[in-house]
Amino acid sequence: MPTQHEFQFGNHTAATGNRCMAPAEFEFSPKNPYRKTGSTLTITLLTATLALSAPVAGALAAEAPREYTIPAQSLNSALMAFAAASGVELIFTADTVRGLSSKGLSGRMTPEQALNRLLAGSGIDYRFVDGRTVTLERKASPVPASSGAGDAFALGKVTVSADAVYDPNDPYSKDYAVPNATTATKTDTPIMETPVSIQVVPRAVMDDQQAIRVEDAIKNVSGVIPGASDGNYMDAFIVRGFDIGNNTYRNGYRTQRQQSETANLQRLEILKGAAAMLYGRIQPGGLLNLVTKQPLETPYYAVQQQFGSYDLYRTTLDATGPVLDDKSLLYRFNIAYQNTNSFRDFISTERIFVAPSLTWNVTSDTQFNLNLEYKHDWGVDDYGVPAVGKRPAPIPISRRLGQPQENFENDLLLINFNASHAFNENWKLRLGVNANSNEFSQEDIPPRILEADNRTLQQGAWFMDISESSRGVNLDLVGNFQALGMDHSVLFGGDYYSYEQKSGGYANRYQPIGSAIDINNPVYGGVDFRRLRSLKRSSSDFFYTPEEEWFGLYFQDDITLFDKLHILGGGRYDWATTIAGFSNTSFDAVNKTATRNERFSPRVGILYQPWSWLSLYGNYVESLGSSNGLNISNKPFDPQTATQYEVGIKAEWNRIMASLAYYHLTKDNLLTTNLSTGVNEPLGEARSQGIELDVSGKITDQLHVIASYAFTDARVTKSNDLSGGTALEGRRLPHVPEHQASFWVKYSITDQFSIGSGVYLVSQREGDTTGSFQLPGYARWDAMAAYRFDIGKNRLTAQINVNNILDMEYYKSGQTWTRLRIPVGEPLMVLGSLRLEF
Incomplete structure (x- = not known):
C-alpha cells in the first residue's frame, strides 16, 4: 500500500500517495474572468521526485481543444499563464526555468499540445503524475534517488512571485506597458528582443485619457506629432521629422487616409524609422x-x-x-x-x-x-x-x-x-x-x-x-x-x-x-x-x-x-x-x-x-x-x-x-x-x-x-x-x-x-x-x-x-x-x- 503524506497549503491539507500535489494558488475575480486578482501571483510549490510514477498522458491528450493566447515572455510567466488557462497543476522548481524564455502560443489546441509548444527548445522534459498533474525537469538533470524516507521526499517550501501575465486582449486590463508587438517583425517577438524602435499605446491609456481620436492617443509617443490634415476629416502625423502620409495600417494591412475611429481599437503600435522591408513603398519616418x-x-x-x-x-x-x-x-x-x-x-x-x-x-x-x-x-x-x-x-x-x-x-x-x-x-x-x-x-x-x-x-x-x-x-x-x-x-x-x-x-x-x-471683421454669406x-x-x-x-x-x-x-x-x-x-x-x-x-x-x-x-x-x-x-x-x-x-x-x-x-x-x-x-x-x-x-x-x-x-x-x-x-x-x-x-x-x-x-x-x-x-x-x-x-x-x-x-x-x-x-x-x-x- 502506498505511503501517505500530508502537505499543508495555507489552511488546506492535501493527502497524497507516492507523489506531491502542489497546486498553484491562483485567485480569479468574479468581476473579471480574464485576469488574476492583485498585481502579484504567489505560487507555493512543494517539489518531489517521482520514484514509482509512470507517464500518464491520456487524460490531457484526450481533452477537448481550447483557445490559448499566451504571448512570448519568460518561461516561468508563460507556464503560469498556461496553468491558469488549462487548470493543469505544474510542479517545478524556480531553478528549472530560471533564465529561460518561451515564444508563447496562440490558437486552439489540447493542453498537451499547448505544453509541448511552450517548452519547445527549452531543454525541459515533462512527465504526467496523473491526468491533471505534470512535473517539469531539465533534460540534463538525472532524477534524484529516493531519500529513503518513503517513496517520495519533499524539498523546502518555494515561493515564486511574478507579475500577472499580460493578456493583450483583456478588456479589463489596466497595464500601461506592453511586452509584445507584431508590427516590427510580423511575428510576436518580445519588444526586448526586437532590434528596432517600436512604441505601444494600449487601450488602458486611451481609456484613462478618453482619447476619442488617434491623435489624442499618439501624443504619448516620442517624436510623433499631428501633421497636415487639410481640414478635420483625416489623420496626419509626422514621425521622426517626416510626414508619414498614408503609412497608416490596420492589423498590418494598409488603409486609405482617413480620420480613424478609436471605438474598436485595442492598441496603437508605432514603428519608428524606415519600414519598407516588410510593408512596401511607404514614407521613411515610421509606420x-x-x-x-x-x-x-x-x-x-x-x-x-x-x-x-x-x-x-x-x-x-x-x-x-x-x-x-x-x-x-x-x-x-x-x-x-x-x-x-x-x-x-x-x-x-x-x-x-x-x-x-x-x-x-x-x-x-x-x-x-x-x-x-x-x-x-x-x-x-x-x-x-x-x-x-x-x-x-x-x-x-x-x-x-x-x-x-x-x-x-x-x-x-x-x-x-x-x-x-x-x-x-x-x-x-x-x-x-x-x-x-x-x-x-x-x-x-x-x-x-x-x-x-x-x-x-x-x-x-x-x-x-x-x-x-x-x-x-x-x-x-x-x-x-x-x-x-x-x-x-x-x-x-x-x-x-x-x-x-x-x-x-x-x-x-x-x-x-x-x-x-x-x-x-468678417461678414459671411458672400x-x-x-x-x-x-x-x-x-x-x-x-x-x-x-x-x-x-x-x-x-x-x-x-x-x-x-x-x-x-x-x-x-x-x-x-x-x-x-x-x-x-x-x-x-x-x-x-x-x-x-x-x-x-x-x-x-x-x-x-x-x-x-x-x-x-x-x-x-x-x-x-x-x-x-x-x-x-x-x-x-x-x-x-x-x-x-x-x-x-x-x-x-x-x-x-x-x-x-x-x-x-x-x-x-x-x-x-x-x-x-x-x-x-x-x-x-x-x-x-x-x-x-x-x-x-x-x-x-x-x-x-x-x-x-x-x-x-x-x-x-x-x-x-x-x-x-x-x-x-x-x-x-x-x-x-x-x-x-x-x-x-x-x-x-x-x-x-x-x-x-x-x-x-x-x-x-x-x-x-x-x-x-x-x-x-x-x-x-x-x-x-x-x-x-x-x-x-x-x-x-x-x-x-x-x-x-x-x-x-x-x-x-x-x-x-x-x-x-x-x-x-x-x-x-x-x-x-x-x-x-x-x-x-
Missing part, C-alpha cells in the same frame, strides 16, 4: 499600425456614454463572446455614434461607425477571421487661421474664416479576411486579403490669398467628388528551427497592393472667386453656393486619376545565439508602377503617364541582452518610398528613398519598460511646394537625427506612468534651385519641434477611485519650408478622475477628464505649402463618461 479588438471566448459587454464641451455626445457599444457552445465560432461587435459642435464658428461633425468581426477556429491548427468596418462622416471642414508676419494671425481662436454652408461627406467601407494554418508546432502559413472603398464629396471655400493689408482674405472654390479604392493580399510563412546551435525564427512572404482614385469637380482653388472676407454647384455640374475643370500597383517579396531571419544575442536580417524586392494623369476638360481627356521602379531594400539589426532586463541594439535600414506624384509637365517625379542608422537601449523591470534611441535618417528626392506658384518642385535631400526616450508601466501597484521626450534636428541638407529662387539648404523642416515631451501619471487611491494628470510640451516650429513664419511652442496640462461602482458582477465607471486646464492658446502643425492654413488647438475642454461593463 502607425492600428490593432483592433478581437473576438473573445468569454462574453463581455460594455456601453459607454460620453458628453462634453461644445455639445459633444458620443455613444459606444462593445460586445463579444462565443456564437456556438463549443466556442469554435466567436464574434465581436463595435458601434459608435458621435455628434459634436466646436469652439470654432460653424464647425460641426457627425459620425456613425459599425465594426462586426468573426473568428472561426476550424481546428486547433486552423483559424479564419473576417472583419468589416463601415464609417459615415459628415460635417464642416476647418482650415484654421492664416499667418500674419511671423506668427498666426492675432484674431480670436473661435473665428472661422470660411462660409457656413461648407460641408463634406465621407463613406468608407473596409473588409478584411485573414486565415492561418499551423502545419505543426514550428511552421505556420498566414493569408490576408484586404479591400477598402471610399466615397468622398466636398464643398469648400478655402483661403487663397491674404492681401498686402494683412486683413483681406481672398477665397477659392473646391467642389469635388472623390472615389477611391484599394486592394491588398499578403501571404506569409513563419517558421522556427534550430541549425548549427542557433535558434532561427524565419519569415518568408509576398504582398500585392493596388490603389485607384477618380477625382472630379469644380476646382477653382487657386484663383479668387470674387468674394473676399475681412479676417478682423458666396453663391447654388452657382458653384451648377458650375460643378456643367463646367467641371478638375479631372485626376492616380493609380498605384506594386508587388513585393521579402524574407527575414531572427537568429538567437546563447540566449543573449539576437541578429535580425532580411530584405525586400519591390516592383512598383505608378500611373497618373490630369485634365481640365474630362476624364476621357486625361493623359496618363506610367512610371516603373524596382529596388531591393535591406534591413539588418543586432541586439545583445546581457541580462534579462537590459537590451542593447543597433540597426541599418533602406527603403523605397511611395509615389512622388506629377510635376507641372504631367511627368512623374523620382520616387523618394531613405536610409537609417539607429542605436539604442531597452530596459524592463517587471513592471516598467523604457527605451532610449539615437537615429540618423536621410530622405532623398524630397519635394516642396513653391509658395509663389503652388506647384510641387524637387527639393533634394533632408536629414533628421535625434534622441528619443519612452517610459511606460507602473512604478508601484497604484502608480501608472507613460512618458516621452524627443530631441529632433530635421533639416534640408541638399537643395535644388527652386523656381522661386529661395535657398533652403540648412533650414529646419517645417512643423517639426526641436523638443517635445509628454508625461502622464495615474494614481489609484483605492481599487475604485483613481486620479490622473499629464503635461504635453512642444517647442517652437517653422511654419513652412522657407521659414517665413513660426508656430509658437506650448505647454498643455490635462487631468482626470474616475470612480468605479461594483454592482454585483458588473462595473459602472464614472469618469471626468479636463484637457488644457490653463486654457492655453496653441497651434497644431498645418500645411507646408501655404501660410493660410494653421490648425488651432482646442481650448479648455471637459469630457465626462459613464461606462457600464458586464
